[in-house]
Every structure is written in C-alpha cells, then in structure tokens.
Amino acid sequence: MRSITKTFPGVKALSGVELEVRQGEIHAICGENGAGKSTLMKVLSGVHPHGSYEGEIHFEGEPCRFKDIGASERRGIVIIHQELALVPFLSIAENIFLGNEYASKGVISWNETMREATRLLERVGLPEKPQTRIADLGVGRQQLVEIAKALSKEVKLLILDEPTAALNDEDSETLLELIRELRDQGITCIVISHKLGEIRRVADSVTILRDGRTVETLTVRDGPTAEPEVSEDRIIRGMVGRDLDHRFPERTHYTGEDAGETALRINGWTVRHHIDHHRKVVDDVSLEVRRGEIVGVAGLMGAGRTELAMSVFGRSYGQYAGGTVTLGGREIRTRTVPEAVEHGIAYVTEDRKQFGLNLIDDISRNISLASLPKLARRGVVDEHEERRVAERYRTSMNIKAPTVFEKVGRLSGGNQQKVVLSKWIHADPDVLILDEPTRGIDVGAKYEIYTVIDRLAARGKAVIFISSELPELLGMCDRIYTMAAGRLTGDIPRAEASQEVLMRHMTMDRG
Structure with a gap:
C-alpha cells in the first residue's frame, strides 16, 4: 500500500500511509485508538472502495482497485471485523457459505454444504457439528467459524481486527495457535491488536501507525533486519511518541481504616x-x-x-x-x-456499543443522557448548557473529535469510552x-x-x-x-x- 490517504468530513484518518507485507508472514499493525488501523484495512479490503481514497494498492505484484468487499474476496483478501458478522439463528454451515452457497439452478446441495463445512471445521479445530446454531456458541468458537468462512473463500491474505479482544485466555491461545498454523500453510495474516504481549509472541513484523501516518515497521523474526528483542516498551514508544515509564498513574493507595x-x-x-x-x-x-x-x-x-x-x-x-x-x-x-x-450509583458497562452509548446520536446528547434533570428548566433541556457541558468534557477528557456534534459511532473505541465516562462523571455519582x-x-x-x-477516587468517590x-x-x-x-x-x-x-x-x- 503506497501513499494511502483517506479523509472523512472534518477528519483526515490516513495521511500518506505506507504498508508492505511479505507473503506467508503474520504482520501486526499497532497504534492508539484513532491512529487509522481499521480504516487502513477497510481500504485494503474494499469496504472503502477505490475512488474514496488516494494512493495505490498492489497485491501479488498487480495493482488493485477494489470497488467493494466482493472484489477483494475474489482476489483472496478476506477481513474479519472486531464485531463478528454472523447470523445467530442460522447454523454454522449456513453462515460459512452465506452468499457463497453450493447450489445448482437455485437449489442448494445440502450434502455438499455439510461435507465441506465439516472439512473446514476440522481444519480450524472446532469440534462442532455443522448444524449447530451460531447462537449456541461462545465468542471464541464464533471467531473460529469466521476463519472457516474465510478459508471457504480460498483466502490468501486474512485480516483480523482485534481477534482476541472479547476472548478469555484459553480461547485467545487457541486462536493464536490457529493463526500460526495458517501462516505455516502459506496464508498471510494481518493482525490488528492492542495486546502487545500477543503481538510479540506471534508476529513476524510489526507496523506502527500514529495519527494516521506510518511511524515504522519492525521485523521481529526471520529477516535480515530482524531486531533481537522488540519489547512492549519499544512498541509503546512508537505508538504514543514517548516513553511510558509508568503504565499506571502514581497515587497513594489506602486500605482498611486508612480509607474513608x-x-x-x-x-x-x-x-x-x-x-x-x-x-x-x-x-x-x-x-x-x-x-x-x-x-x-x-x-x-x-x-x-x-x-x-x-x-x-x-x-x-x-x-x-x-x-x-x-x-x-x-x-x-x-x-x-x-x-x-x-x-x-453509576455503572459503566463492558459493552459500550450496545448498552453504554447511542451510536447514531452525537457526543453532546450522549454525555447528557444520565443527567438530563440537571440540564433542564421546567422539563425542557437547555441545549446551550448541554453543549457547554459537552465541550468542557471534550476538552478535559481529551476526546478526539472536531466538535461535540460528531456522531459517537464514528469515534474510535478509546474516545467512545471517554464519552461513556463523561456521561457518568457529569451525573456525579x-x-x-x-x-x-x-x-x-x-x-x-x-x-x-x-x-x-484516580481523580474520581481523589474526590472521595x-x-x-x-x-x-x-x-x-x-x-x-x-x-x-x-x-x-x-x-x-x-x-x-x-x-x-x-x-x-x-x-x-x-x-x-x-x-
């Protein structure tokens, strides 16, 4: 990928990004929320079609101009998003071949479908029958179904966006081992992850993005420029542009009677x-x-x-x-x-997108949701005060958005979390x-x-x-x-x- 630039209204998400991935490697992409990682992969996979960005993509030595996801999948590029795209009340087999059915004259061959689904499930190490409903599987096994679905499309380049974010340690290790096996079978993998320990264990190369630009690419294994030890601190320094000497803020810890x-x-x-x-x-x-x-x-x-x-x-x-x-x-x-x-009492949910935010509304409305009586006069919300409060939190919480009228669904995960926290902090629980x-x-x-x-605890919360x-x-x-x-x-x-x-x-x- 050469000089990739992608602009949304009011935001330049990517600015001249360079990415080179070798065949048959696991290539990790790291960066802070909002660095442009997912946007770059959406450009590569055709989610953002050719013409909506500047720059060039070359795959297997040929220029590519994907008009949609289908065009990239036909070349063997498949993306698995962080939010899994499976239909819960259909079977594993139906999900694997959805839109890519074994059919003749409009009639699906279920024998062939089940036989091929069984083969793919064995390949990804999932001990389930192909008739099992997706709704009856845990998130870890659903990830394996997504990979089986990708393999059914004869994938050459598999892109995984935060594949272990919602998994426990056991399921994460199973998935990482499968990614290693796919690499050994010649399938190239790009992995976006915030879990730096996992990246160091599985990645052959690491590209770091910051503020929509390429910072550097580190070769971890098997290359003439391989670094002997790419530490977590080394990756963090590239991601944030500075050393994080302390991962946690310093504070005085109180226990028992010493606390309030x-x-x-x-x-x-x-x-x-x-x-x-x-x-x-x-x-x-x-x-x-x-x-x-x-x-x-x-x-x-x-x-x-x-x-x-x-x-x-x-x-x-x-x-x-x-x-x-x-x-x-x-x-x-x-x-x-x-x-x-x-x-x-306030509760910041673990599932901010489903239970914590209204993704189709703006930052200002989301921040005021839990404390509307504080902003209302005679039952009518004072929109000027609502906007002033939102602007204060946008500044104090360092929410990266052009205005408080930005739709929350368009923010990065970290900035969405800051909006959730702002909502409850303003409620003053x-x-x-x-x-x-x-x-x-x-x-x-x-x-x-x-x-x-820490600031909340210092205030006696x-x-x-x-x-x-x-x-x-x-x-x-x-x-x-x-x-x-x-x-x-x-x-x-x-x-x-x-x-x-x-x-x-x-x-x-x-x-």
Whole structure:
C-alpha cells in the first residue's frame, strides 16, 4: 500500500500511509485508538472502495482497485471485523457459505454444504457439528467459524481486527495457535491488536501507525533486519511518541481504616440465571467499598462479576433472589436503573456499543443522557448548557473529535469510552462501577482513563473496578476481591496481591 490517504468530513484518518507485507508472514499493525488501523484495512479490503481514497494498492505484484468487499474476496483478501458478522439463528454451515452457497439452478446441495463445512471445521479445530446454531456458541468458537468462512473463500491474505479482544485466555491461545498454523500453510495474516504481549509472541513484523501516518515497521523474526528483542516498551514508544515509564498513574493507595467511611456495602447478594432460575450466577456475595477507594473484582469467564454489577445496578440482569444494598449506612432499594442512579450509583458497562452509548446520536446528547434533570428548566433541556457541558468534557477528557456534534459511532473505541465516562462523571455519582473500562483500548488511552479514575477516587468517590487484566487490577486497586462460580473467594489487600495469588483464588471452588 503506497501513499494511502483517506479523509472523512472534518477528519483526515490516513495521511500518506505506507504498508508492505511479505507473503506467508503474520504482520501486526499497532497504534492508539484513532491512529487509522481499521480504516487502513477497510481500504485494503474494499469496504472503502477505490475512488474514496488516494494512493495505490498492489497485491501479488498487480495493482488493485477494489470497488467493494466482493472484489477483494475474489482476489483472496478476506477481513474479519472486531464485531463478528454472523447470523445467530442460522447454523454454522449456513453462515460459512452465506452468499457463497453450493447450489445448482437455485437449489442448494445440502450434502455438499455439510461435507465441506465439516472439512473446514476440522481444519480450524472446532469440534462442532455443522448444524449447530451460531447462537449456541461462545465468542471464541464464533471467531473460529469466521476463519472457516474465510478459508471457504480460498483466502490468501486474512485480516483480523482485534481477534482476541472479547476472548478469555484459553480461547485467545487457541486462536493464536490457529493463526500460526495458517501462516505455516502459506496464508498471510494481518493482525490488528492492542495486546502487545500477543503481538510479540506471534508476529513476524510489526507496523506502527500514529495519527494516521506510518511511524515504522519492525521485523521481529526471520529477516535480515530482524531486531533481537522488540519489547512492549519499544512498541509503546512508537505508538504514543514517548516513553511510558509508568503504565499506571502514581497515587497513594489506602486500605482498611486508612480509607474513608464505607460508601457501599452489599450483603448476601444472590441472583439466579435469567433463564435457568435454578442456577445461581451470584451466590451470597458480600463486599464493601469505602470513599476514595478503588476496589478490584477479579475472576475468570463465568465467575459472575458482570452479573453482580448489573444486578446491583437496577437489577439489570437475572432474577433477584436476596440480599441488601447499603449506601452511606442506609439501606436502599435499587430495583430499577432510575432508582440506582437516583441513589448515586453509576455503572459503566463492558459493552459500550450496545448498552453504554447511542451510536447514531452525537457526543453532546450522549454525555447528557444520565443527567438530563440537571440540564433542564421546567422539563425542557437547555441545549446551550448541554453543549457547554459537552465541550468542557471534550476538552478535559481529551476526546478526539472536531466538535461535540460528531456522531459517537464514528469515534474510535478509546474516545467512545471517554464519552461513556463523561456521561457518568457529569451525573456525579457516589459509587462508580467500572466493568472492563479499558477493553479494546490502546495503552495511551488506557493511561488517560486510569488518570480519570484516580481523580474520581481523589474526590472521595468509591470505585469498583472489574477487569480481566490482572496487571491492570494490581496497578490500579487498593484491594481486590476474587470471584469463582458466582461466589467471593478472596479479599486481598494490595500489599499481598500478585498474579499468582489472584489466580489461585480465582480458581477456588468455594469462598
């Protein structure tokens, strides 16, 4: 790709980007949110057609001018987006060959479809029958179906955008091993990822983008210019343009009586599964968080962390089966989301696109959503005040957008997360529950969000911090609770916490 320039209204997403990928390698693309990684791959795969950008694409020695995705797929270039494009109520086989059916005179040959689907599933190591519905698969297995779908199109260049962002460690390792196997079979792979440890393990080369421009390409393996050790710090320096000497802001950590008075106490909280009412997803959980304290919640997939947070926040998940919530020493009811918000509890969801934002509305409206009464006079929202508040947060939170009228759906993941945080900060809650607040966000934006969280704690807010990244919990939290199978298994002070200690508690059967 030579001198690729792509402009959206008010924003130059790419400016003269250069990218060269060798046949049969795994080539990683790194950069902060908004650096242009996904846009560059959409240009390559025909999502942004020829004529909508400047520059040239050469594939296998020939110039390419893709008018749409179909044109790039016919050349063997297939992209798998971060949001998977599968139809949940169709079978695996139907999804693999959707739009590419084995058919004669309009009649699908199901025998051939099932036979070929079985072969592809074996190739990607997925032990499922081709008749299985996509809705019955976890996200990790759905990723493998997407790769099987790509292989059905005789892929030569496979592009994966944040393939492990929503996966647990086991599913991530399975997927990375498959990518290595595809490389060994001669399939070239481009991987966009924020997980620098994974990149160092699998990538042969790394191209770093910053502010829509190519910074550098590092050869990690098997080349005459290979670097002996491309460290995470080396990649970070290229991504953010500076050294990040500390991944987390410095702050004084308080525990126990050294922290403020108890802000939130949950006692005996029990929640049953929203469909299977016999199964407890949160089982007799009791915890507390003090003012000015950041308390982590760690657990493996299915431990019940999100279920706990959502059920406390207006019983947004499952069937309530018992327990009390005490705020500032007074028992409160949080039977609905408005009740929880009225009592000063906020919840930043792990799924910002589905539950945290209105993607088709602008930044200004999204920031005001949780605090409209503060901006209203006689029931009418003061739009001038709404805009002024949004502008203040755009500046203070460093939201990268030309104006507060930019549609949120057009922002990068990190900037979307800043909008979600701005919405709840303006609501001025006493307790802020953060569920995977940095998922899918680059290291530079993570540091900015960590700083915001620290400022909230310094103002006396009580913060519950749920994360799957143990180093993040160890770097940010004053105490860490661990969960397994819906129960609390530990309450670990910062001084005693390590990844090994947390993992041991996260894999316990009982509290």
